[in-house]
Amino acid sequence: MASASASLFKSSIVLDKSEWVKGQTLRQSSVAAVRCNPAAPSSLTIRAGSYANELVKTAKTIASPGRGILAMDESNATCGKSLASIGLENTEVNRPAWRTLLVTVPSLGEYISGAILFEETLYQSTTDGRKIVDVLIE
Known part of the structure; x- marks a missing residue:
């Protein structure tokens, strides 16, 4: 298909x-x-x-009822646009911080059933040192 x-x-x-x-x-x-x-x-x-x-x-x-998919597949350039909209530069420090903000929302698992990730995100850690992928699994 x-x-x-x-x-x-x-x-x-x-x-x-x-x-x-x-x-x-x-x-x-x-x-x-x-x-x-x-x-x-x-x-x-x-x-x-x-x-x-x-x-x-x-x-x-x-396909869990009432839950959606978190689209975090922003390229570095697109992520930079999100950061610029809140007055931050597109740096290797700010991108993981932005993604940490997204994945650490309290009770996120109640509202999403999956996430689409950009390749860089697969290997990034949150600002407190946990792998972003592991935080999503939790």
């Missing part, structure tokens, strides 16, 4: 015959694939091979 669109999330995913398996019983050792059908109200079909259980668990976590 080359790409997904917003309409995919507004519609249901349907089950094909033969090699497709419905629900969490995912047995095929192939690439994940989906097909959209707005007429089917609640079916889900995935072909994911050896990562099936992990994929289902991740999908359920991300």
Whole structure:
């Protein structure tokens, strides 16, 4: 599957015959694939091979009702624009401080189910020395 669109999330995913398996019983050792059908109200079909259980668990976590995804995938230049809007320079000290502010919001996990990170963020630590990724997992 080359790409997904917003309409995919507004519609249901349907089950094909033969090699497709419905629900969490995912047995095929192939690439994940989906097909959209707005007429089917609640079916889900995935072909994911050896990562099936992990994929289902991740999908359920991300799709938690009432929670969203924190988009922290700002490039350094874009992060600099956010910093400039509050009168700060785009430096290697200020970017982690900005990201620390985002990930240390009290009860953040009640409101987000996942985060999209910029590559630099994967290796950054918060201002108190914890890895940003670890703070998000907590």
